[in-house]
Amino acid sequence: MHILSKRKGKSTRGAKPLCLVLAPTRELADQIAVVIRDAGEPCGVRSVCIYGGTSKGPQITSLKAGADIVIGTPGRLKDLIEMDVLHLAEVSFVVLDEADRMLDMGFRQEVRSILSNTCSARQMIMFSATWPLDVHNLADEYMDPNPIKVVAGSEDTAANHDVMQIVEVLDDHLRDQRLLALLEKYHKSQQNRVLVFALYQKEAERLDGMLRKSGWKVVSIHGNKAQEQRTKALSLFKKGSCPLMVATDVAARGLDVPDVEVVINYTFPLTVEDYVHRIGRTGRAGKKGVAHTFFTHHNKGLTGELVNVLREAGQIVPPALLKFGTHVKKKESKLYGAHFKEISADAPKSKKITFNSDDED
Structure with a gap:
């Protein structure tokens, strides 16, 4: 300092x-x-x-x-x-x-x-x-004209090799039943930390309610919760008082939660980069972890990129996934995570609109 x-x-x-x-x-x-x-x-x-x-x-x-x-x-x-x-x-x-x-x-x-x-x-x-x-x-x-660039690992999209990746192709309506079965498998003791990712706030709220009704002790964090609720939920999860948490991608990056044994992707994220960040919540500090992911036909446009990540990490590529093809879709924009065309500098500026996101205010 x-x-x-x-x-x-x-x-x-x-x-x-x-x-x-x-x-x-x-x-x-x-x-x-x-x-x-x-x-x-x-x-x-x-x-x-x-x-x-x-x-x-x-x-x-x-x-x-x-x-x-x-x-x-x-x-x-x-x-x-x-x-x-x-x-x-x-x-x-x-x-x-x-x-x-x-x-x-x-x-x-x-x-x-x-x-x-x-x-x-x-x-x-x-x-x-x-x-x-x-x-x-x-x-x-x-930054200065010639900033120093330090790269840890690879600049290509790659997953932590300490994480066992299991990708399961299934229909949307089967996900609730399958999630409950996986919790019986991975969280039967209700002592180990399990993190379940949903894509949208309302989806996270629904999963929270569904799991509670099914007898599971669970907390959740997403952008639609008051900050006091978010802070309390994360604290209970970190301490292990409630080691099962449902979250949106607000918890996918940067958060240091020790000993998360299992990550379950109930809904696949919008990008494979976000998938890599999500599963990186487990297998940290030299420990092993498991990432179990649901993949539906709605996600087929990301199949090629996902297959590349699985193969690079030496993971099993399920035959049902390969049926969607392995073509890597060319991004319309060079901006990470964006799904819109770049506009010229002299084009009129667009108005920012939020769609159930976890943007901070």
């Missing part, structure tokens, strides 16, 4: 931090804040975590008391900047965590607006699971 060495004693700068950390989701921002707080407090470094879904009042009070480091999600950060509560002119160190996800979630304009308020001589670190065109452009725009 050499950038903070100039500050001695109690800060009188108010809401003028020297370091800014951006994260795409509330849970990830909170996780980062805990690590920074544990490391910084013994050194006198003060940090504040701000995100949507909760009252601005306590966050504003904390900022006005002074902070060396601010961690937050783009939407709430931009709100507080516009309210003249947060001033970033002295920020000389910026971290973008899960930069690709942040841009893919529709925060491109917010991120650029926030960065434009920081010191022009800043240092900047970007963590990105993939290197799409938008992240590359952001790096070109806001």
Whole structure:
């Protein structure tokens, strides 16, 4: 934390931090804040975590008391900047965590607006699971002309080899029955951690209710829940008090939950990259894990990419999956996770519309 060495004693700068950390989701921002707080407090470094879904009042009070480091999600950060509560002119160190996800979630304009308020001589670190065109452009725009690029593992889409991947092709109407059977297999003791992924908020809510009615103790997190409920559910899951959780992709990236033994993909995600992130919640820190995935005819456009991931990891490719073909569909856009054509720079700007997403505000 050499950038903070100039500050001695109690800060009188108010809401003028020297370091800014951006994260795409509330849970990830909170996780980062805990690590920074544990490391910084013994050194006198003060940090504040701000995100949507909760009252601005306590966050504003904390900022006005002074902070060396601010961690937050783009939407709430931009709100507080516009309210003249947060001033970033002295920020000389910026971290973008899960930069690709942040841009893919529709925060491109917010991120650029926030960065434009920081010191022009800043240092900047970007963590990105993939290197799409938008992240590359952001790096070109806001980083030094020749930034150092560090690649851990492969730049190609590849899954953790410590995870046993089981892909099951079945009809939509059979998924509930099959999920209950898998929980009897993988979670009979109700002691081990099992994470079930759904694609949409309403689907996650329905699964939560269905599992409760079937006698399972379960918690869930998704964008339609109050932040207090999300925080409590994740805490119960992490502690093992309720080791079965249903989640949308809000829990697919970055979250460090120890000892998740099994991931079940009730609904296949929109991209194979998201599939790789989901199953990466298990098999962590050198441990083995299991990822059991339901694949239906609605997902057939992703068959080729999925087969490539399975083969690269030495996993079994079910014959029923191969019946959909192995052609890899050419993406219409170079933007990761996007399913729309790129538009020219002089085209009219579109209005942002949210469809049951887990975008932060």
